[in-house]
Amino acid sequence: MAQAAAKKTEAAKKKGKVHSKRWSHYAIKGDKLERKNRFCPKCGEGNFMGEHKNRRACGKCGYTEIISSK
Numbered sequence: 001m002a003q004a005a006a007k008k009t010e011a012a013k014k015k016g017k018v019h020s021k022r023w024s025h026y027a028i029k030g031d032k033l034e035r036k037n038r039f040c041p042k043c044g045e046g047n048f049m050g051e052h053k054n055r056r057a058c059g060k061c062g063y064t065e066i067i068s069s070k
């Protein structure tokens with residue numbers, strides 16, 4: 001089963017390269033860290049809400065916020 005072992009090693013290598021997804025929610029502005037997404041008011045800080053076309057939704061509790069267009 002050398003093939004299976006090789007596959008496992010490859011997956012492990014890939015896993016180590018993956019950066020924390022959390023950082024995609026932040027943007028560096030000058031020397032300040034800016035949050036791109038809103039936090040869920042129900043779950044509190046740390047729980048980002050999913051950004052959709054016209055709404056934000058929390059994947060944890062299901063809270064949905066409609067984004068009103070200008």
Ligand SMILES: [Zn+2]
Nearest residue numbers: 040043058061
């Ligand atoms: Zn929530």
